[in-house]
Amino acid sequence: MVKLITMNSSPKVAIARAPRYDAGELHSSITRCLDLIGGLDMVVRSGAKVFVKINHLPPPSPPERGIVTHPVFTEAVLQLLKEVGADITVGDDVEAEGADGFVLSGYREMCKRLGMRLVNLRETGFTLKKCDGRALKEVYISRVPLESDVIINLSKLKTHSLTLLTGGVKNMYGCIPIGLRRRFHGDFLRVEDFCRMLVDVYSLVPPHLTIMDGVMAMEGEGPGNGQMRNLGLVLASRDAVALDAVAGQIIGLEPADVLTTRFASERGLGAGDLSRIEIVGEKIDSVAVSNFKLPAAVSRVAVGNAPRFLGKFVVSQISPQPHVRKNNCTACGECVKACPTGAIAIPEDFAVVDYASCIRCMCCHEVCRFNAIIPRRPFLGNVIYGGVKGVRRVAGGKTLRTRN
Numbered sequence: 001m002v003k004l005i006t007m008n009s010s011p012k013v014a015i016a017r018a019p020r021y022d023a024g025e026l027h028s029s030i031t032r033c034l035d036l037i038g039g040l041d042m043v044v045r046s047g048a049k050v051f052v053k054i055n056h057l058p059p060p061s062p063p064e065r066g067i068v069t070h071p072v073f074t075e076a077v078l079q080l081l082k083e084v085g086a087d088i089t090v091g092d093d094v095e096a097e098g099a100d101g102f103v104l105s106g107y108r109e110m111c112k113r114l115g116m117r118l119v120n121l122r123e124t125g126f127t128l129k130k131c132d133g134r135a136l137k138e139v140y141i142s143r144v145p146l147e148s149d150v151i152i153n154l155s156k157l158k159t160h161s162l163t164l165l166t167g168g169v170k171n172m173y174g175c176i177p178i179g180l181r182r183r184f185h186g187d188f189l190r191v192e193d194f195c196r197m198l199v200d201v202y203s204l205v206p207p208h209l210t211i212m213d214g215v216m217a218m219e220g221e222g223p224g225n226g227q228m229r230n231l232g233l234v235l236a237s238r239d240a241v242a243l244d245a246v247a248g249q250i251i252g253l254e255p256a257d258v259l260t261t262r263f264a265s266e267r268g269l270g271a272g273d274l275s276r277i278e279i280v281g282e283k284i285d286s287v288a289v290s291n292f293k294l295p296a297a298v299s300r301v302a303v304g305n306a307p308r309f310l311g312k313f314v315v316s317q318i319s320p321q322p323h324v325r326k327n328n329c330t331a332c333g334e335c336v337k338a339c340p341t342g343a344i345a346i347p348e349d350f351a352v353v354d355y356a357s358c359i360r361c362m363c364c365h366e367v368c369r370f371n372a373i374i375p376r377r378p379f380l381g382n383v384i385y386g387g388v389k390g391v392r393r394v395a396g397g398k399t400l401r402t403r404n
Helices: 023-037 071-084 102-107 107-114 168-175 178-187 191-204 240-251 257-266 294-303 308-319 334-338 363-367 378-393
Strands: 010-018 047-052 087-092 116-119 125-128 138-142 148-162 164-166 209-219 227-238 280-281 322-325 373-376
Touching: 010 023, 010 240, 010 378, 023 071, 023 227, 023 280, 047 071, 047 168, 071 087, 071 107, 071 148, 102 107, 107 116, 125 191, 138 191, 138 280, 148 168, 148 227, 148 240, 164 168, 164 240, 168 191, 168 240, 178 191, 191 257, 227 240, 240 257, 257 294, 257 378, 294 373, 334 363, 363 373
Parallel strands: 010 280, 047 087, 047 148, 087 116, 148 209
Antiparallel strands: 010 227, 125 138, 148 164, 209 227, 322 373
16 A cells, blocks of 8 residues: 655645646646656556546536536546556446436546446445544445555545535545435534544545646536636645645635645644645646635635624524525426435425525535526625625735635
8 A cells, every 4th residue: 555645744736737628738737747746656556456536526417517527637647547557446426316427427438448447436335434533433435445555536626615625635525425425414514513524534535646627627606506717727646635725725715714624634634734735836826816716605714703792693694505596497306305404395396495494505506507506695694794804804814815
């Protein structure tokens, strides 16, 4: 087994430009990133069993939506692994109902053409693992990563309506069954507790190498309904926590604002402090964007720095809740299946949310592919949010770069 990066070392995060999903250009950009952090052969040996964990967020979607790790990006990585002589398995836990989700995303055809093993993790079984975590004492983990010599994490640079960022740490959440993922949204209601749980899962399947698809990133209300943004970047590191810290900084998020990064760093699972990370290749200042649209959930960061007297009422008003766009809703029922508390029903032609039961986990928004459910603050919440940011500004605090 390859030795993982620890907090006693200064991990490298490589950044390279990749303006489009062109196989040749991506091969070159990814190779450059890997060479800058020591080379692929430092992580993968010939004959090693390698699990390539993609981001294949359910329900299925075509690659041009930017919801999944783009198959052309993954293909470039797989070609490099083939050159090393690795025994490769590609996969994620994908909804099994209806049509084959790997067909719509382009993964089925791509892996068949390359002769790669593509698996739906739910079809290979899960093992109950003990966890010395902050939220979990045990959890079911896919057998595929557990039985692999090397885990390669192909994350996607996206915002997230609950955790702010979908990156390397959160992508490993797909190694547990989707039923548990939905249940945990109900079990861990506070964002802090939910992110501690995500880090617990990550601690059981830490990847040996993370390569981030930042060619077309997602801004706004990700991870499933944001807008595409051409950042034209590839990032790579043997430390997924450090990679997330750098990716967040590029789009205007401090590492401490992203709780998965902060908690993982505090637990010694990686480096979340930018001063401890060696950035190679492109410099952050040369690729950072100042107008990247962050999700409405970024208000949580402002609330955390607001005066205490504002209290729970402000939190309830400033936190976004799901809003149904009736004209966009197709009554497909994906939101009903995804809701961990049963707060959504489709009595007629569109979804209806029972806000008394809603825990604001945004699972409904995450699975909606028709932009019919969006996070929205009440009017009073927007007024308060503006005031909270003003308080931070007067107090000398950092103003978040948001366009909400």
